[in-house]
Amino acid sequence: MILTKSVSYYGKQVSVSELSIYSTKKVEVMCPDCNEIRTVAYSRIKVNGHCKCQQCVLKSYRKNFQPGTKVGRLTVLKASERIGQSICKCDCGTVKEVLNTSLQKETTLSCGCLRRDNARNNIANLARHQTRENHPNWKGGVTYLRECAMQTKVYKDWRKQVFERDEFTCKKCNQKGYDLNAHHIMGYAEYPKLRLDVENGITLCKECHVEFHKKFGRKTNKNHFQTFVNN
Incomplete structure (x- = not known):
């Protein structure tokens, strides 16, 4: 929560609630999870939508993924020793550490094999449908x-x-x-x-x-x- 009640603004005391969401005025906040008190820009609180510290945010991401959780080709095995990451096993057998944020947003769906497979399929389809005699402009290979x-x-x-x-x-x-x-x-x-x-x-x-x-x-x-x- 925000501890600061008012800030100095052009020589006047202004209530924090009256600040613009883009204001860079520094305010004191308390993390609701660990009660750590720190000073941050008011705009950061509005952008993030909470007062949690970075460590607690990363820990919350870790808690969201229990062993056995499936995301794309990845299966969560356990939490990594690194905060905010999980150890996952891909369907191809590769084991790697993945950011929990990437799992949550589904921006990482494999160890990298999915992208390679898609690239191969695209090249194969292009070769089959748009090259040589299959292309509408084919003129015998001249x-x-x-x-x-x-x-x-x-x-x-x-x-x-x-x-x-x-x-x-x-x-x-x-x-x-x-x-x-x-x-x-x-x-x-x-x-x-x-x-x-x-x-x-x-x-x-x-x-x-x-x-x-x-x-x-x-x-x-x-x-x-x-x-x-x-x-």
Whole structure:
């Protein structure tokens, strides 16, 4: 309970009951469980909703969980030697200490295996329902194979040679030095033998590259590129 009856406020004595719930004025309180007297900010009492000391609050959490209590996958075995914690056994067999506050709020439901299992299930469902031939945009794996090829050293060397030959300059707008793409003049999918031919590569900035494929699609050739550059 609150022992202080009034506090000084701008040179006047004001009743504690008239203070704002956000007031940081210090008041004396007594813990109803252990009778400890301490000084705390008035706002803390209002936020917590009680005058109990921290030790008694933690002890009360401990009392809430008797051996055998089940929370998620955790079963309480006994109280821990640490105040406010319980020793629990997970359904997977792991024994660990868990904060009673976490058990009470059900923010901890396992030793960690539940989160791992959920992650595995989500990945499995994603792989089963949204990848490769099960995805609505699946086109036979061309994009996947191309992305793999683009990570190889030989492909990166080809792209570097194209950039160096063109002096790192877009052949459409003359932008130089950043956001550059190595474009295949003769389409990548339709002309596999020309994929790593430096003469079949040309430097375009990202914006021009996107604009080109929006206009001509993916199945392109020299005529498409000449038309694009000349316009």
